[in-house]
Amino acid sequence: MGRVVYGNSSARDLIALKRSLDALPPVRDSLMEKIGSGLLKEIAERLAAFSELENLAEMIEKAIVDEPPVSVREGGMIKPGYNAELDELRDIASNSKRWIATFQQKEKEKSGIKSLKVGYNKVFGYYIEITNANSNQVPEDYIRKQTLANAERFFTPELKEKESLILTANDKSKALEYEIFMKITQTLSTHSRELQETAEWIGVLDVLTDLAEVAENNNYIRPQLTDDCKILIRDGRHPVVENTLPGGFVPNDTEMDCKENQFLLVTGPNMAGKSTYMRQTALIAIMAQAGSFVPASHASIGIIDQVFTRIGAFDDLASGQSTFMVEMVELANILNNATPRSLVLLDEIGRGTSTYDGYSIAKSVVEFLHNRGKVGVRALFATHYHQLTALEEKLKRVKNYHIAVKEEGHELVFLRKIVPGATDRSYGIHVARLAGVPEKVIDRANEILKELEKENMLEDAEDSENGKKEKAKQQHAIHR
Ligand SMILES: Nc1ncnc2c1ncn2[C@@H]1O[C@H](COP(=O)(O)OP(=O)(O)O)[C@@H](O)[C@H]1O
Ligand SMILES: [Mg+2]
Structure with a gap:
C-alpha cells in the first residue's frame, strides 16, 4: 500500500494485494461463526465495516493478468476484454504480426531464397535478412538497411509502412495500459486508510491465533493478572528450554510477594538450573502481560512495570567496554531505574572482577534493592557467593532458595527442583570434569580447594561482620 500511495507500485503488487483481500471474507466469516471473546468480536466487526474492500479485489481481478510483468511501462498487465480501445490496438499489432509472417513467406517465394527471414530489433526496426551466400539473388526493389559480417539487411516501402503501424499501435497500447493501471492504483489509494486498518486488525488476529496455537500445543494455561505484588506460579516451565527436552523438563513453583518473599536469593551448583528458573519466571510474567497463556499449571501475576x-x-x-564494564553499566541502569513494581533478575552479579570486589558489590546490591524506596523491589538473584545467604537473617524480605542436587558417589545428580534454604557448594570442579577439563587439572583443583577450605576464608564473612578485625587477616582468598 505504501508503494500504491506513492505511485511506484507494480502490477505484481496489486496481484499480491488482491490475494490478501481474497483471504478476508473467509476469515471474517469464520469469526462470525464462533465469537468467543470481546476482542474477536471487535475484529469481526471492524472487518465487516470494510466489506467494500472486496470490490477492490474484484476490480483488480477484472483488470490485471494473473502473472503480470515487473515493468509497468512495457504492457502485458491488463487483461483482454477489460478495455475496448486497448483490445483494438492489440488487434492491430497482432494482425500486423500475422501480416509479417505472410510477407516473409511471400518474399521467400518471390526471391527463391529459402533462408530469407524477416526480423526485428529495437534500433533498426523491421528488416529482411539475406545471407551473403544469396547476395546475388536480392530482389531489385530491396533497399539496404544494415550490413552484418555474413548477411545483409533490407527493407521495402511496404514493410516500412507496416512497421510504423505496428510500432504506433504498440506504443499506444503500452501507454494506454499504463494509464489504466494508474487509474486503478488511484482508486486503491483512496481506500488506503481502510486497507491499513484492516491489515492492522488482521495482524492482531494473527498474533492471537498464533498464541492460541502455541498454548494448545504446549499445554499452557490462562494466567491471572492481579493488582497486588504477588507472583504465584505453580509448575512453571521455561517455554523454550522445555521444547529442547521433550518430557524431561522439571516444572518449578515461584512464590514472590512484597513481604518475606520479595528477594529470592538462588544458590545451587553450576548447571543446576538457576538461570533457567529465573528466566522462566520473568518470561511467564511477560507472556501473561502480553495476553498469552503461560507454561504452568497455575499463574497469578501482580502486574509488573518493567523487567x-x-x-x-x-x-x-x-x-x-570490557566484560566487567558492560556488566556494571547494566547494573547501574537497573539500580537507577527499578521501581517497587519492577521485577529484577540478577544472574551472578560481580563475577567479572576480584572476589572481594565482586562479593562487596553483590552484597551492597542486595541491600540496596531490598531497601529501595523503603518497600524494596522484587528480585531473583542467583549467586555463588554463598556467604550472601546469611542476609536472609538480616533483611526481612530476603528468602533463600537453592536448586537441589544429589551426590551419588562421584556423580552429581541434577534434580532441577527449587527448594527453600541455602546451599554452600557450587560443584564447579565437578562441572569442569563433565566438560572435559584434563584430570590432572581437576585433581590439583580439588587439592587447592581442600587447602582453602581449611583456611576458612570468605565463608565466615557474614559472621565476622562484627568481629571484622580479628578475622580480616584470614580473608585473603577465593570463594568457591
Ligand atoms: N527445570 C529444568 N528441567 C530440566 N532441565 C533443566 C531445567 N533447568 C535447567 N535445565 C537444564 O540444565 C541446563 C543448565 O541450566 P542453567 O539454568 O544454565 O544452570 P545454572 O544457571 O544453575 O548454571 C539447561 O541448559 C537445561 O538443559
Ligand atoms: Mg547460570
Whole structure:
C-alpha cells in the first residue's frame, strides 16, 4: 500500500494485494461463526465495516493478468476484454504480426531464397535478412538497411509502412495500459486508510491465533493478572528450554510477594538450573502481560512495570567496554531505574572482577534493592557467593532458595527442583570434569580447594561482620 500511495507500485503488487483481500471474507466469516471473546468480536466487526474492500479485489481481478510483468511501462498487465480501445490496438499489432509472417513467406517465394527471414530489433526496426551466400539473388526493389559480417539487411516501402503501424499501435497500447493501471492504483489509494486498518486488525488476529496455537500445543494455561505484588506460579516451565527436552523438563513453583518473599536469593551448583528458573519466571510474567497463556499449571501475576535483567557475560570491545564494564553499566541502569513494581533478575552479579570486589558489590546490591524506596523491589538473584545467604537473617524480605542436587558417589545428580534454604557448594570442579577439563587439572583443583577450605576464608564473612578485625587477616582468598 505504501508503494500504491506513492505511485511506484507494480502490477505484481496489486496481484499480491488482491490475494490478501481474497483471504478476508473467509476469515471474517469464520469469526462470525464462533465469537468467543470481546476482542474477536471487535475484529469481526471492524472487518465487516470494510466489506467494500472486496470490490477492490474484484476490480483488480477484472483488470490485471494473473502473472503480470515487473515493468509497468512495457504492457502485458491488463487483461483482454477489460478495455475496448486497448483490445483494438492489440488487434492491430497482432494482425500486423500475422501480416509479417505472410510477407516473409511471400518474399521467400518471390526471391527463391529459402533462408530469407524477416526480423526485428529495437534500433533498426523491421528488416529482411539475406545471407551473403544469396547476395546475388536480392530482389531489385530491396533497399539496404544494415550490413552484418555474413548477411545483409533490407527493407521495402511496404514493410516500412507496416512497421510504423505496428510500432504506433504498440506504443499506444503500452501507454494506454499504463494509464489504466494508474487509474486503478488511484482508486486503491483512496481506500488506503481502510486497507491499513484492516491489515492492522488482521495482524492482531494473527498474533492471537498464533498464541492460541502455541498454548494448545504446549499445554499452557490462562494466567491471572492481579493488582497486588504477588507472583504465584505453580509448575512453571521455561517455554523454550522445555521444547529442547521433550518430557524431561522439571516444572518449578515461584512464590514472590512484597513481604518475606520479595528477594529470592538462588544458590545451587553450576548447571543446576538457576538461570533457567529465573528466566522462566520473568518470561511467564511477560507472556501473561502480553495476553498469552503461560507454561504452568497455575499463574497469578501482580502486574509488573518493567523487567530488568543482568544475564550472561559478554563484552563490547568495539565500543571500548570490557566484560566487567558492560556488566556494571547494566547494573547501574537497573539500580537507577527499578521501581517497587519492577521485577529484577540478577544472574551472578560481580563475577567479572576480584572476589572481594565482586562479593562487596553483590552484597551492597542486595541491600540496596531490598531497601529501595523503603518497600524494596522484587528480585531473583542467583549467586555463588554463598556467604550472601546469611542476609536472609538480616533483611526481612530476603528468602533463600537453592536448586537441589544429589551426590551419588562421584556423580552429581541434577534434580532441577527449587527448594527453600541455602546451599554452600557450587560443584564447579565437578562441572569442569563433565566438560572435559584434563584430570590432572581437576585433581590439583580439588587439592587447592581442600587447602582453602581449611583456611576458612570468605565463608565466615557474614559472621565476622562484627568481629571484622580479628578475622580480616584470614580473608585473603577465593570463594568457591
Ligand atoms: N527445570 C529444568 N528441567 C530440566 N532441565 C533443566 C531445567 N533447568 C535447567 N535445565 C537444564 O540444565 C541446563 C543448565 O541450566 P542453567 O539454568 O544454565 O544452570 P545454572 O544457571 O544453575 O548454571 C539447561 O541448559 C537445561 O538443559
Ligand atoms: Mg547460570
